[in-house]
Amino acid sequence: METSDRLRQAIIDGRVQTVELIIERHPKLLKNTDTNNGWTSLHYAAFHGQYEICKLLINKGHDKLEVSLSHDRSTALHLAALRNRERSLHYLAQHLERSIDWKNEDHETALMVSVAHGNDPCVNLLLDFGADIELGDESGTRPLHVAAARGHVKTLRTLIDRGADANKPNFQGWTPADYSATVQVQTYLHTLINDIKRNHNSATPIATSPVGSPPRTSSEQLT
Numbered sequence: 001m002e003t004s005d006r007l008r009q010a011i012i013d014g015r016v017q018t019v020e021l022i023i024e025r026h027p028k029l030l031k032n033t034d035t036n037n038g039w040t041s042l043h044y045a046a047f048h049g050q051y052e053i054c055k056l057l058i059n060k061g062h063d064k065l066e067v068s069l070s071h072d073r074s075t076a077l078h079l080a081a082l083r084n085r086e087r088s089l090h091y092l093a094q095h096l097e098r099s100i101d102w103k104n105e106d107h108e109t110a111l112m113v114s115v116a117h118g119n120d121p122c123v124n125l126l127l128d129f130g131a132d133i134e135l136g137d138e139s140g141t142r143p144l145h146v147a148a149a150r151g152h153v154k155t156l157r158t159l160i161d162r163g164a165d166a167n168k169p170n171f172q173g174w175t176p177a178d179y180s181a182t183v184q185v186q187t188y189l190h191t192l193i194n195d196i197k198r199n200h201n202s203a204t205p206i207a208t209s210p211v212g213s214p215p216r217t218s219s220e221q222l223t
Contacts, residue, residue: 115155
């Protein structure tokens with residue numbers, strides 16, 4: 001087996017010491033890009049949730065100078081988000097901030113990928129690291145549209161609670177509710193929107209007069 005193949009398999013298997021040994025002996029294989037899909041060592045580690053290997057690769061300088069992109073322009077964050085690899089995603093988001101809102105060739109950010117697959121832990125994590133909750137694809141379709149279309153009600157709730165605009169349409173004029181996978185999902189989304197309105201109204205302070213002092217009339221205010 002070629003050394004590059006042995007390294008790739010060791011990453012998939014999570015054999016940290018083997019990975020470290022091969023990279024020390026062959027430092028030029030750090031990224032070890034797979035010609036079939038464009039995945040680097042970090043892509044494979046992220047996809048398979050190999051947290052310790054993600055740490056090792058970053059510490060060795062992987063993605064220090066530029067963001068590694070697969071053939072479809074996905075970053076390692078996209079793949080960790082795809083597979084709901086929360087621990088690896090957390091580490092990568094800490095050290096590869098420029099990748100957080102990076103769009104692949106489908107104009108999807110890592111947040112969009114997490115939302116599309118209902119990976120709520122990664123959705124929350126990416127938002128904690130500052131992912132743009134309103135950043136959409138080329139049609140203006142945003143994470144909330146995607147959650148509604150896929151019927152991921154838990155993720156819908158998360159996005160609404162984190163401040164997503166439920167009324168903003170995409171460039172075709174369709175709102176997230178219009179994208180709902182089922183009538184039940186649409187009803188649930190409308191319920192969330194109404195809850196926000198009620199909470200906003202109840203939180204609006206009502207002007208009161210000081211105790212013992214009646215409100216002044218307009219004529220009193222003019223004298």
